[in-house]
Amino acid sequence: MAAGLRAVGGTIGGALGAVPLLSVARETAGHIWTPPGLPGALAEARDLKAATYLEAFVLLFLIPASAFFFGVILPGWLARRDGRGPLVRSAPGLAFGISFWLWRSGLPSGASLALASLAALTLAAAGSRLSLYALPPMESREALAGLLVRAAAWTIACRCAGAPRALWLLFLACGAAAAQARLRSRIESWRPIA
Amino acid sequence: MKPEIRRSVSAGLALVACAAAILAPPRVGRWLLLLAGALLQIETTARRFSASGRVVGLGLLALLLACGWTLYYQPGAPVDLFEDGQALGPASEYLQGARPYLDTYPVHGWGADGGFDALAFRTVGPSLQTHRLRRAAVTALALTALALCAYSLFESIRWAAVALTASLCFCPFVSERQALALGALALLLRAARREAPVLWLWAGVVSGAALFFSLDFGLIALAAGLSAGLALWLLAKRDEGRPALCGALWLSGGAALGALPFLAILARERALGAFFRVSFREIPVLVSETWGLPAGSAALAVRETPLWKFPLVLATGEGVPALFPLLTLAAAVTILLFRAASGPLTSTDRAAAVAVAFSGVALRGMLGRADAGHYSLYGIFVGLPAAWLLYRARRAPLVAAVLLLGLSAPLHPRATLLLEWQAIQASRPARDASLEEGSRVPRGGGARLPRAQAEELHALRRYFDEQLSPRETFFDFGNEPGLYFFLERRCPVRYAAVPLYEPPDRQHEVVAALERNRTPLAILSSGTWLDAFDGVSNRRRAPLVAAYLDVHYTPVAVVAGRTIGRRNPGG
Numbered sequence: 001m002a003a004g005l006r007a008v009g010g011t012i013g014g015a016l017g018a019v020p021l022l023s024v025a026r027e028t029a030g031h032i033w034t035p036p037g038l039p040g041a042l043a044e045a046r047d048l049k050a051a052t053y054l055e056a057f058v059l060l061f062l063i064p065a066s067a068f069f070f071g072v073i074l075p076g077w078l079a080r081r082d083g084r085g086p087l088v089r090s091a092p093g094l095a096f097g098i099s100f101w102l103w104r105s106g107l108p109s110g111a112s113l114a115l116a117s118l119a120a121l122t123l124a125a126a127g128s129r130l131s132l133y134a135l136p137p138m139e140s141r142e143a144l145a146g147l148l149v150r151a152a153a154w155t156i157a158c159r160c161a162g163a164p165r166a167l168w169l170l171f172l173a174c175g176a177a178a179a180q181a182r183l184r185s186r187i188e189s190w191r192p193i194a
Numbered sequence: 195m196k197p198e199i200r201r202s203v204s205a206g207l208a209l210v211a212c213a214a215a216i217l218a219p220p221r222v223g224r225w226l227l228l229l230a231g232a233l234l235q236i237e238t239t240a241r242r243f244s245a246s247g248r249v250v251g252l253g254l255l256a257l258l259l260a261c262g263w264t265l266y267y268q269p270g271a272p273v274d275l276f277e278d279g280q281a282l283g284p285a286s287e288y289l290q291g292a293r294p295y296l297d298t299y300p301v302h303g304w305g306a307d308g309g310f311d312a313l314a315f316r317t318v319g320p321s322l323q324t325h326r327l328r329r330a331a332v333t334a335l336a337l338t339a340l341a342l343c344a345y346s347l348f349e350s351i352r353w354a355a356v357a358l359t360a361s362l363c364f365c366p367f368v369s370e371r372q373a374l375a376l377g378a379l380a381l382l383l384r385a386a387r388r389e390a391p392v393l394w395l396w397a398g399v400v401s402g403a404a405l406f407f408s409l410d411f412g413l414i415a416l417a418a419g420l421s422a423g424l425a426l427w428l429l430a431k432r433d434e435g436r437p438a439l440c441g442a443l444w445l446s447g448g449a450a451l452g453a454l455p456f457l458a459i460l461a462r463e464r465a466l467g468a469f470f471r472v473s474f475r476e477i478p479v480l481v482s483e484t485w486g487l488p489a490g491s492a493a494l495a496v497r498e499t500p501l502w503k504f505p506l507v508l509a510t511g512e513g514v515p516a517l518f519p520l521l522t523l524a525a526a527v528t529i530l531l532f533r534a535a536s537g538p539l540t541s542t543d544r545a546a547a548v549a550v551a552f553s554g555v556a557l558r559g560m561l562g563r564a565d566a567g568h569y570s571l572y573g574i575f576v577g578l579p580a581a582w583l584l585y586r587a588r589r590a591p592l593v594a595a596v597l598l599l600g601l602s603a604p605l606h607p608r609a610t611l612l613l614e615w616q617a618i619q620a621s622r623p624a625r626d627a628s629l630e631e632g633s634r635v636p637r638g639g640g641a642r643l644p645r646a647q648a649e650e651l652h653a654l655r656r657y658f659d660e661q662l663s664p665r666e667t668f669f670d671f672g673n674e675p676g677l678y679f680f681l682e683r684r685c686p687v688r689y690a691a692v693p694l695y696e697p698p699d700r701q702h703e704v705v706a707a708l709e710r711n712r713t714p715l716a717i718l719s720s721g722t723w724l725d726a727f728d729g730v731s732n733r734r735r736a737p738l739v740a741a742y743l744d745v746h747y748t749p750v751a752v753v754a755g756r757t758i759g760r761r762n763p764g765g
């Protein structure tokens with residue numbers, strides 16, 4: 001039960017994050033199929049039945065698959081990689097869930113999915129090495145604080161630049177910070193206490 | 195006799211008495227209801243009521259069968275010359291030697307579009323009454339099969355009641371076309387629960403036969419059964435220490451067995467090739483293009499609707515009516531995946547996998563012609579996964595409460611049950627009144643039609659009998675294939691309605707048939723909404739045929755609202 005509860009965040013994030021695929025499905029159908037040529041209500045409305053069926057496919061298969069991936073498969077993999085903190089395991093799914101918000105804010109579906117995937121990947125890569133809930137040793141804490149301060153500064157700066165672009169920059173900052181931290185190799189010493 | 199068995203028998207008898215009370219005349223019915231009440235009263239006041247088992251089950255099924263019969267047997271109701279005509283017209287053709295798929299075009303399936311009626315006509319005699327008796331019996335069986343599905347999913351009467359209610363919320367009044375598919379589903383659910391090869395085989399037999407009764411529902415049963423069988427087999431293989439039964443293989447074998455007699459008949463009629471061509475190549479393409487209705491965009495609905503308004507959109511189905519069933523199924527698929535990941539599936543979960551697969555495949559019909567009727571027709575299966583979601587949440591009261599609220603808002607279970615109850619109560623008075631006030635029609639048998647409609651048919655019959663010799667016929671361009679049955683004339687083309695011959699090659703085929711038969715009369719328009727399905731007129735749907743009729747037929751009369759054209763001399 002506890003494991004199930006821990007997976008909820010990742011599951012919900014994974015499911016919500018895949019919702020922009022609905023737009024991808026509709027756009028893809030528009031590129032591949034043409035509206036019906038024979039007279040009827042569909043031809044009148046220039047409606048593509050294939051787009052409806054692809055949307056149904058996304059809802060019935062891809063969204064549950066994404067929820068399963070971020071709720072079970074990825075957390076399991078992270079747990080095996082010594083990521084003991086529950087947030088570490090849910091974080092990629094929650095980050096992926098941001099694509100739903102980005103998409104609804106007006107960002108194209110492809111871009112929102114790409115950004116959220118990048119964020120989820122970054123967090124998964126980082127999470128496989130550290131536990132965000134665990135306290136690192138003192139010298140590492142300073143580095144972590146530095147990272148967080150930089151991320152916060154980026155966030156504030158990006159907020160001033162407008163919503164979609166702000167998030168772009170935030171993810172860029174997070175990715176850069178994580179990469180930088182990794183390069184410093186201090187990350188190896190951030191082991192969970194307990 | 196053990197007390198439990200005695201109570202079961204009493205409860206079963208009480209239910210059968212209830213069923214008989216519904217069917218019997220009111221004077222007898224009252225006594226039967228009293229008897230049922232007394233029996234139930236005795237048992238419920240017993241210290242421990244433990245009525246269960248097959249007797250109670252059979253009693254409940256008898257009760258549902260009686261409810262179905264009284265609901266669907268209405269011999270005095272108006273006839274739908276398009277909907278009913280799609281069965282009556284071809285049935286009349288089969289009686290005169292027409293071959294299926296060569297001389298007719300059964301878009302819903304051979305049996306549903308006249309094949310089954312032709313069999314009944316040969317046995318009892320061709321009349322509207324025979325058609326209505328046959329249809330009421332099959333539809334009542336469909337309702338019973340739905341209850342069996344609900345029971346087979348949980349094997350608990352209480353949860354079966356929940357599942358049945360949920361299914362009726364999607365489809366308050368079942369259709370005869372669902373009957374065999376529901377029978378196949380009940381067998382599949384039981385097969386998945388018990389992992390019994392013989393049940394998979396029987397499910398296959400029923401699915402195979404369903405293909406020839408109602409094509410789309412047969413395909414749904416086969417596709418869902420095969421995919422669920424394969425998935426369960428893979429899961430069972432993964433879980434160590436359990437025998438892996440490949441239900442899909444048994445189902446395929448059963449389907450071949452079920453289809454064999456029908457294939458043999460078609461081969462004898464030299465219509466085998468036409469059956470495969472029409473059923474699997476032509477109809478799927480044609481139906482989607484000419485009969486399809488826009489289902490709305492889920493992407494647009496999810497993206498543009500404010501989050502606070504989203505539950506309202508789900509409850510009302512505004513914009514995308516299918517969004518609620520889609521999300522219900524998505525939730526069920528996700529939970530099934532989680533449960534499969536955490537270990538072997540329980541028997542109820544295995545049955546739920548079948549129910550989800552069935553509902554998922556049936557969505558194609560719901561999304562294809564996206565109107566309220568087809569939402570009900572194909573959405574009926576979603577009730578089972580919805581009930582399973584509640585079943586899974588039963589140990590978490592908060593989740594169950596939220597889920598119950600979420601499901602109740604769009605499904606309206608109380609209103610549905612009230613509607614069913616009122617319909618059952620009103621069916622007998624409605625039947626008596628319609629029979630008393632209705633009029634006889636040619637080929638009606640014991641059935642009646644409302645006076646106005648009967649007068650229309652009499653007027654048409656008089657006109658056509660005066661104008662045509664017994665061997666001559668007419669062409670209907672008004673989408674009323676039922677007229678061929680009531681006027682006892684052969685249809686000069688194999689298509690029952692204009693949207694079926696929209697492709698230019700088929701319009702040429704119709705024109706060639708008219709040229710060959712030189713039918714003296716043609717109904718140029720019906721004067722009803724049937725002249726323009728979905729707002730698109732017959733003339734726009736089949737312009738080549740319309741042009742031919744314009745050139746070769748001159749309007750000469752309007753009879754009962756129908757514009758009738760006579761073939762030009764020498765034309």
